[in-house]
Amino acid sequence: MEVFLVLLALELLALTIWWPRLQSGTDLHAIEIAGDPDVYLSAMVKLYRLSGSSPDQRYLSRIARTAGIPPERLRNLLQEELRPAEDRYPTSGDYMTVGF
Numbered sequence: 420m421e422v423f424l425v426l427l428a429l430e431l432l433a434l435t436i437w438w439p440r441l442q443s444g445t446d447l448h449a450i451e452i453a454g455d456p457d458v459y460l461s462a463m464v465k466l467y468r469l470s471g472s473s474p475d476q477r478y479l480s481r482i483a484r485t486a487g488i489p490p491e492r493l494r495n496l497l498q499e500e501l502r503p504a505e506d507r508y509p510t511s512g513d514y515m516t517v518g519f
Contacts, residue, residue, distance in 0.1 A: 443481065446463075447486065456483070456486035456488050457488065457492065459486075460482065460483060460486075460488065460493070463479065464497060468499065474497060480493060
């Protein structure tokens with residue numbers, strides 16, 4: 420039983436060290452595939468907001484720095500745009516008109 424607990428603790432320790440590298444490597448690879456770091460980070464910020472959470476600015480700044488995005492551009496991407504709901508969501512029309 421003690422061996423199992425020691426192995427579990429070692430696995431959790433390794434995962435806490437390895438996970439941030441894996442996550443940032445995945446995002447950098449996705450930026451490379453997308454070809455445009457601005458668009459990718461903008462989409463990430465919008466997904467954070469869509470889920471109702473605030474963007475993780477430390478993580479995004481690390482990704483932006485690695486991808487070559489200047490800090491002032493990242494600040495612009497992190498600013499929330501105030502747009503009325505009718506500009507964001509279709510409020511009238513049927514399925515064929517709206518395109519859902």
